Amino acid sequence: MMTTVFNIENLNLFYGDFHALKNIDMVIYKNQVTALIGPSGCGKSTFIRCLNRMNDLIPEAKMEGCVRFDGEECQIGGYDVIGLRKRVGMVFQKPNPFPMSIFDNVAFGPRQQGIKQKEVLQGIVEKALKQAALYEEVKDRLTSSALSLSGGQQQRLCIARALALEPEVILMDEPTSALDPLATQRIESLINDLKEDYTIVIVTHSMQQAARISDYTAFFYMGELREIDTTEKIFKAPRLKQTEDYITGRFG
Amino acid sequence: MRKKPWRQVILDGATYLATLLSVFALGMIFFYVIREGAHLLSFDLLRGDYHARGFVGLVEEETQGSFNLTGQQGENRYLVERLGLVLEQSFDLAGDGVIKVAYIDEASPLRRLTNQDPTSEQSFIGLETGAVLRRVSYVDHPTSLTSRGAASMARDMNDPDRALREVIFSTEGGGIRGSLITTLYLIFITLAIALPFGVLTAIYFNEFAPINRVTKAMRNFIETLTGVPSIIYGLLGITVFVPLTVRLTPAENANLIAGGLTLAVILLPVIIRTTEEALKVVSQDHRFASLALGANKTQTTFKVVLPQALPGILTATFLGIGRVIGESAALIFVLGAAIRDSVRIFEPSTSLAVHIWSMMTDEPANIALSSTIALIILLIVLTLNLAIKTTVWAFDWKGRRS
Amino acid sequence: MSQKHTALSKIDALTQRTLTIFGIVSASFILLIAFFITIRGIIPFITDNNGAGAVNVWLFLTETVWLRGPTFVSSAYGVGFLIIQTLYLAFLSLFISFPVGVLTALFIAKIAPKRLASVLRSIVELMASIPSIVYGLVGVGLFLPWIHALARALGQQSAGGLGTLGVMIVLALMSLPTITAISEVSIRSVDQSLEHASLALGATPTQTRFKITLLAAKSGIFSSAILAIGRALGEATAVSLVAGNARSGPNFGLFNITSTLTSTMLEGMKETVGIDYDIRFSVGIILMIVILITNLILNTLKKKVGNVHA
Numbered sequence: 032m033m034t035t036v037f038n039i040e041n042l043n044l045f046y047g048d049f050h051a052l053k054n055i056d057m058v059i060y061k062n063q064v065t066a067l068i069g070p071s072g073c074g075k076s077t078f079i080r081c082l083n084r085m086n087d088l089i090p091e092a093k094m095e096g097c098v099r100f101d102g103e104e105c106q107i108g109g110y111d112v113i114g115l116r117k118r119v120g121m122v123f124q125k126p127n128p129f130p131m132s133i134f135d136n137v138a139f140g141p142r143q144q145g146i147k148q149k150e151v152l153q154g155i156v157e158k159a160l161k162q163a164a165l166y167e168e169v170k171d172r173l174t175s176s177a178l179s180l181s182g183g184q185q186q187r188l189c190i191a192r193a194l195a196l197e198p199e200v201i202l203m204d205e206p207t208s209a210l211d212p213l214a215t216q217r218i219e220s221l222i223n224d225l226k227e228d229y230t231i232v233i234v235t236h237s238m239q240q241a242a243r244i245s246d247y248t249a250f251f252y253m254g255e256l257r258e259i260d261t262t263e264k265i266f267k268a269p270r271l272k273q274t275e276d277y278i279t280g281r282f283g
Numbered sequence: 284m285r286k287k288p289w290r291q292v293i294l295d296g297a298t299y300l301a302t303l304l305s306v307f308a309l310g311m312i313f314f315y316v317i318r319e320g321a322h323l324l325s326f327d328l329l330r331g332d333y334h335a336r337g338f339v340g341l342v343e344e345e346t347q348g349s350f351n352l353t354g355q356q357g358e359n360r361y362l363v364e365r366l367g368l369v370l371e372q373s374f375d376l377a378g379d380g381v382i383k384v385a386y387i388d389e390a391s392p393l394r395r396l397t398n399q400d401p402t403s404e405q406s407f408i409g410l411e412t413g414a415v416l417r418r419v420s421y422v423d424h425p426t427s428l429t430s431r432g433a434a435s436m437a438r439d440m441n442d443p444d445r446a447l448r449e450v451i452f453s454t455e456g457g458g459i460r461g462s463l464i465t466t467l468y469l470i471f472i473t474l475a476i477a478l479p480f481g482v483l484t485a486i487y488f489n490e491f492a493p494i495n496r497v498t499k500a501m502r503n504f505i506e507t508l509t510g511v512p513s514i515i516y517g518l519l520g521i522t523v524f525v526p527l528t529v530r531l532t533p534a535e536n537a538n539l540i541a542g543g544l545t546l547a548v549i550l551l552p553v554i555i556r557t558t559e560e561a562l563k564v565v566s567q568d569h570r571f572a573s574l575a576l577g578a579n580k581t582q583t584t585f586k587v588v589l590p591q592a593l594p595g596i597l598t599a600t601f602l603g604i605g606r607v608i609g610e611s612a613a614l615i616f617v618l619g620a621a622i623r624d625s626v627r628i629f630e631p632s633t634s635l636a637v638h639i640w641s642m643m644t645d646e647p648a649n650i651a652l653s654s655t656i657a658l659i660i661l662l663i664v665l666t667l668n669l670a671i672k673t674t675v676w677a678f679d680w681k682g683r684r685s
Numbered sequence: 686m687s688q689k690h691t692a693l694s695k696i697d698a699l700t701q702r703t704l705t706i707f708g709i710v711s712a713s714f715i716l717l718i719a720f721f722i723t724i725r726g727i728i729p730f731i732t733d734n735n736g737a738g739a740v741n742v743w744l745f746l747t748e749t750v751w752l753r754g755p756t757f758v759s760s761a762y763g764v765g766f767l768i769i770q771t772l773y774l775a776f777l778s779l780f781i782s783f784p785v786g787v788l789t790a791l792f793i794a795k796i797a798p799k800r801l802a803s804v805l806r807s808i809v810e811l812m813a814s815i816p817s818i819v820y821g822l823v824g825v826g827l828f829l830p831w832i833h834a835l836a837r838a839l840g841q842q843s844a845g846g847l848g849t850l851g852v853m854i855v856l857a858l859m860s861l862p863t864i865t866a867i868s869e870v871s872i873r874s875v876d877q878s879l880e881h882a883s884l885a886l887g888a889t890p891t892q893t894r895f896k897i898t899l900l901a902a903k904s905g906i907f908s909s910a911i912l913a914i915g916r917a918l919g920e921a922t923a924v925s926l927v928a929g930n931a932r933s934g935p936n937f938g939l940f941n942i943t944s945t946l947t948s949t950m951l952e953g954m955k956e957t958v959g960i961d962y963d964i965r966f967s968v969g970i971i972l973m974i975v976i977l978i979t980n981l982i983l984n985t986l987k988k989k990v991g992n993v994h995a
Contacts, residue, residue, distance in 0.1 A: 083885060117887030127878040130901050140886040143896070145288075189882065196887060291891040298796065298894075301788030302805070305865060308858055309812050312819065315827045484711040487704035501712035508715055510976070512919020514947050515718060518969045522721040548714050555711065581700040609816025612921035615951060636818045640922050643825060650826045657819045664814050668807070 034061040036200055036230045037082060040105075042096035044077060044086065051077045053254045055096070059200075059247075064222060064231045066245035066262065068238065070277065073251040075234045079202050082232060083119040084112040101199070117144070120193030121202040125209045126185035128177035128192070133160075133169050136177045136188055140196040155195050162228075163191035164221050183214025187221065194225075201225065203233040207240065219244050238278055242266050250274045316661060320654025328376045328655065331458020332624040333638075335375070335415065340396025340408050342447040350388045360385055361437030366447075367391035368410070368440065372433035375415065377457025378651035382416045382433045384452075396450060414452045421445040457652060459659075461624040462638040465539065468626065469614075469634055470607045472543030473550060477603060480547065481554030482589075482596055488555070489562040490584050508552040517616025520545035525617060534629035542618045542631075546607050553606065554599040561595020562588060594678035598671050605667045608660055611636040620644070635660055722973070726966035734760050734960040745967070750933040751949060762964050764946065764971055766934035771945040771975060773937060774849065774924075775917035778856035783910055785857075786864030787899070790906075793865070794872040795894055806869070813862035821923030824855040829927065836940040843940040847929030850939040855923050860913035867912065871905020872898060907987045911980065918976050921947035946972045 037059035044052035052074050059065050059082075067075040077086065082100075086092045097105040100115060117140070128136050137156040146152060156173070160166035165187045169180070177188055186206055193201055203222075207215040222231060222244050235241050241248050242262060249259040250271075258265065258274045269275045350367035359372040367388030375381045387393065387410050394409040410416075419436060420426040424445045427436040439445060484505075492498045524541040528534050534541070565588050573583040614634055620641040623632035633641055639656050642649040729740040737760035748763015793805045829846030832854075836843035875898050883893040899906070929942025930952055936943050950965050950972075 085881060085885060088881070088884065113887050113889055116885055121882075121885035123878055123882060123885075125878060127876065127882045129879060129883070129897055139883070139896070140888070143886070143888040143892050192882075192886065202885075291889060294895055295891050297784075298788045298792050301785045302792040302797075304785050305789040305812075305861060306805070306808060308861060309808050311827065312812075312815065312823050312858075315823050316819070319826060480707060480711065483704055483707040487708040491701045491704050492708060498708075501708055504712040504715045510915055510980070511715070511718065512916075512921065512947065512972065512976070514919065514921040514950055515722065515969055515973060518722050518725070518966055519714075519718045522725050522966075523717065551711055551714065579694045580697040584700070605814050609814075609818070611816065611818045612947070612951065615922070636816055636922075639818050639822055640926070643822060643926050648825065650822070653822050654826065657822050660816060660819060664816070665811065668811055668814060672807075 033063070035059065036061045036101060038097070038099040038102075039081075040097040040099065042078075042081060042094070042098060044074075044081060044095070045093045046089070047091045051092075051254050052081070055256045057249065057256055057259060059230065059232060061230050062226060062228075063246040064226050064233060064244055065247040065249060066241035067232065067234045067249050067251060068236075068241050068277070069251035069257075071236075074254040075249075075251045076204055077254075078251065078256075079204055079232055079234050082200070082202055083116050083121055084110070085121070087112060117196050118198050119200045119202060120196060120198035122186070122189050122193055122204070122206045124205045126182055126189055128180070128185050128188050130176070130178060132174045133177050133180070133188060134173040137191050137195045139192060144196070156191075159191040159195040160188075162194050162225065163187045164217065164224070165191055181214070183210050183217060186210060186214070186218060190218075190221065190225075194229075198229070200230045200232065203231065205234050205236060208236060215240075238266075238280070250277065252277075313661065316654045316658045318654075319651055320656070320658045323376065323378050323651055323655040324658065325376070328458055329463055330460055331376050331456070332454060333456055333458055333461055333622050334624055335453040335456030337417070337451065337453040338408050339399035340393075340410075340450045340452070341399055342392065342450065343397050348390075348392075350391070352386070352388075355386050357385075359433065361433050363437050363440045365441050365443060366393055368393060368437075370416065370433040370437045370440075375455050375457045376652075377649055379457070379649075380429075381455075382429055382436055383455070384410055384412055384414045384416060387412055393450060399449070410450065410452060413455060415455050416450070416452050418449075418451040419447065420449045420451075422448050458624075459635065459638060459652075459656060461622060461626050462633050462635045462656075464626045465623070465632040466608060466634040466636075468539050468628055469543055469546060470604050472539060472628070473546040473607050474600060474603055476543060477547035477550040477554055478596070478600065481551050481599065482558050484551070485555045485558035485562060486584060486589070489559050490580075490588065505552050505555055508548070512612070513549060513610060514612040514616065516545055516549050517613040519548065520613060520617035532629060537618050537631040539618070539626075539628040539630070539632070542614055542634075545613055545617050546610060549610065549613065550603045550606055553602050554596075557599035557602060558592060558595050561592035561598075565591045594674050597674050601667045601671045601674070605664055608634070608663055609636055610634070611640050615640060719973075722966055722969050725963060726968075726970040728963045729760065729762070729960050729967050734963075737960055740960075740964070740967070746971075749935070751944075752932070756961055757959060760960055762960075762967075764949070764968055766936075767944060767946045767949055767968070768971065768975055769935040770931075770943050771918055771947075771972075772979070773935070774852050774856060774943065774945060775914050775979075777849070777853045778860060778917050779910060779913060781853065781857035782860045782864050782913060786861050786909070786913075787868050787906055789861075789865045790868035790872050791894060791899065794869050795898060806866075809862045809865045809869070813866060817859055817920055817923040820855050820859050821926035823858075824851055824923065824927040828854050832940070841940045844929050844942050847927060848938075848940055848942040849936065851927035852924050852943060852945070853939075855927050856917045856920060859920060859923065860917055863913045863916060864909040867909035868902065868906045871902040871908075874905075875901040903990070904987065907983075907990065911983045911987065914983065915976055915980060918979065919947065919972065921951055924948050925951045946975065 035058050039055055039057040042052055042055040055078065067079060069075045080086045081094060081098055086094060099105060129139060134156055137159050138152045141152060141155050157166065160169065165184060168184060177185065180188060207218050219240065225231060233245065245262045247259065248262045248265040250257045250265065252273060258269060258271050265274065266278060269278065349364050352362045352364055352369060355362060355369045361370045363370065368384065368391055369386035371383045371385035373381055373383045396408050398405050398408045416436065417429055418426055419440060427439040488502060520541055524544040525537050528538055528541045532540060569587055570583055573587040614637050618631040618633065620633060620637055621631065622638055622641055626632045635656050639653045642653050730742055731739060733739055737758060740760050740762055745763055747765040749766045750763055753759060753761035793802050797805060828851055832850050833843050833846035879897050879901055880893050883897040924945055925948035928944050928948045930948055931942045931944045934943065946968050950968050
């Protein structure tokens with residue numbers, strides 16, 4: 032039996048009057064890649080942002096229900112979101128390295144936690160960059176600007192930046208949508224490697240990507256979770272006609 | 284909830300504190316200027332002369348009498364029945380303590396004094412209500428001085444033993460009419476020059492100028508003007524505009540035309556930039572539509588494009604007025620700092636801002652009247668800011684509706 | 686633009702030619718200023734100034750006294766100490782205005798609710814449009830007595846509060862809105878995804894604001910400081926009211942009287958002929974050069990700092 036990382040119970044999210052997520056019940060398993068698919072505006076990005084409470088930044092967003100992380104209590108007001116975000120990392124759609132050096136980018140998270148010693152930071156940065164399969168390419172220019180890297184390298188740097196905090200979960204919001212096919216391929220194989228140690232939740236627009244890299248696939252539509260199962264089942268024999276239509280590209 | 288580390292509390296605290304300080308700074312300026320200057324604000328101040336005109340009158344024949352002054356009593360009022368005069372301990376427009384004539388009887392001997400001013404053709408002068416008494420001297424008795432107060436002066440004058448010899452009085456000074464009129468003149472002259480010049484230049488750059496290295500350099504040159512300190516414009520004024528206006532106009536020295544020209548150069552980059560921004564947002568479709576209707580480019584520019592840029596030009600006008608009202612250093616150089624009561628455009632005089640500078644560099648500095656003028660300037664600036672906001676708002680609203 | 690390819694009618698050609706003249710005249714004012722001030726300002730150095738003797742350029746630039754010897758007779762003018770004091774005061778004022786301005790901008794752009802932010806923006810705009818003479822007046826009336834009291838409390842001498850500290854405060858107040866307004870715009874335009882990335886890494890909002898937002902906006906913030914320095918170097922009337930107009934220096938003490946290039950130019954405006962008049966233009970040249978060089982250095986610095994990780 033696989034352990035669960037997230038238990039989501041009856042999750043609802045409103046943007047003002049707009050009901051963006053409706054009664055979501057879902058489980059996310061440890062050391063698995065869960066892909067979230069669905070047409071634009073279906074709520075999958077909103078959902079992933081519930082997992083590390085990034086929706087808290089939108090003043091009119093209101094969350095109801097439960098997102099239980101690691102068997103903890105129900106998340107409601109007053110919850111330690113900072114602590115949560117340290118354990119649940121996130122990679123964004125567009126590579127967004129900070130305007131500082133490669134080293135400082137990766138060391139940013141640990142430094143905010145109060146780690147000051149140079150040697151410790153060096154160890155963390157090196158390990159994270161290695162995990163993100165970027166170390167060999169940048170080891171000679173750790174002090175040069177992160178913005179001098181290519182788009183694919185920048186995205187791997189952002190992954191390394193998230194890994195430096197040694198999170199348990201990594202959320203990826205369409206991490207390859209701004210990248211070329213070759214860079215995409217590298218990220219995908221990286222995701223495959225990372226799954227050994229991390230739980231990964233990824234939002235993607237590409238059916239092929241979901242099929243290639245994920246173990247579980249969840250299909251969202253109009254703010255509802257329509258279907259979730261192993262990727263194999265979803266792609267070979269979906270329960271719903273709607274899911275099949277979407278996967279085969281009949282709408283979306 | 285995690286406890287915030289002290290470092291973050293300090294950083295947050297500093298942010299809030301800084302904002303409070305900024306707001307406090309503005310509040311402080313208004314508070315100070317109002318506290319020091321508001322009490323002098325009056326219509327008479329705006330109307331009055333700054334320089335008190337002094338008179339020296341000799342008392343030739345003194346008719347001893349006793350005037351009925353009932354009904355003239357009041358706070359700080361002192362009756363001089365012997366001469367039919369009521370003195371009042373009061374303040375002039377600039378806030379200095381003075382002794383004023385609160386009432387003078389028709390038959391008072393002080394209505395007819397021999398004028399001691401040899402340069403004047405007037406042989407007789409007389410005290411009027413509102414005149415300021417500076418000094419009263421007597422035959423064989425010590426002089427009454429302003430500094431001893433109205434009560435003492437009234438007592439002395441009422442004393443039948445003291446024969447009046449000489450009365451020194453003046454009109455009430457401390458008004459700012461001259462500087463107010465100068466400022467209005469300067470606004471008018473400056474805008475009359477800078478607005479057409481700036482708007483036409485903006486039209487040139489936005490509608491007609493080719494885009495090449497030369498026009499780019501020209502734009503840079505104009506942009507550089509914004510970084511030039513106003514005192515340098517003052518130097519430009521005295522070397523170029525004053526000699527130029529002396530040659531071309533009846534002016535013989537520094538004059539308001541030269542001042543206006545100097546200010547016009549200061550305004551130029553602001554007007555050009557603001558107008559150009561307004562021209563830029565005019566839809567290209569309107570230009571094409573006009574051209575397609577057979578209008579030539581000149582007609583298109585002046586009949587179609589320019590009217591749509593009017594809010595921008597209006598904003599530029601308000602900004603310009605604000606700049607003229609606030610300018611001091613350049614005007615001190617071009618026009619000097621001598622406050623005038625009668626203003627002529629071919630002569631120098633001070634604007635309100637220079638009026639402040641002039642009084643603040645005097646010994647002793649007149650802070651009260653300076654604050655009053657500053658208050659007037661602040662009120663105008665506030666109004667201009669609101670006017671700009673309204674213009675922008677009205678334009679947005681209109682634009683959204685159509 | 687298509688102007689080049691459009692055939693212009695006769696009237697359009699005439700319009701274009703007329704407008705070109707306006708463009709050229711507007712663009713030439715800066716040259717006019719440079720030309721005439723140089724011509725006038727160079728006179729004291731190349732003529733014998735009606736018997737007073739030519740001003741020695743080297744001594745002029747390095748002297749620690751404004752005028753050695755009697756007025757009208759001596760030509761031993763010097764601005765060395767004025768250059769130093771002018772720069773010193775401008776940068777000193779930045780110690781107050783820069784942190785306060787940038788943090789205020791941060792508050793307006795990132796913390797304040799919409800309505801409060803717009804009120805604060807109006808306040809900053811209003812402060813920016815207050816004429817400098819008003820700042821000078823408030824400086825004299827409000828701050829000088831405080832400074833004087835402070836000096837006495839510290840057992841220091843002060844000339845009624847006139848001097849370095851007063852100039853510093855007045856200049857800081859004047860440049861505060863410039864720094865706030867420009868910094869605010871650049872802080873507001875920082876890419877939000879950077880801030881989100883930082884928050885997603887478990888950084889607190891405060892850490893994000895100070896470590897990421899300010900860092901990403903540093904180019905605009907630096908520009909605001911350059912602009913403020915430029916204004917502070919050229920400010921004349923407000924400074925002249927609170928400086929105390931020292932005739933020699935350089936004086937660095939907070940309670941010492943001081944003077945700047947501009948305040949010295951405003952001194953003794955009554956003389957209108959001779960070297961005492963012409964020397965003002967020489968000071969004007971120096972002022973322009975000081976501003977130009979400071980701007981150049983700061984802009985190079987900005988490019989260097991800004992380019993490190995951009």
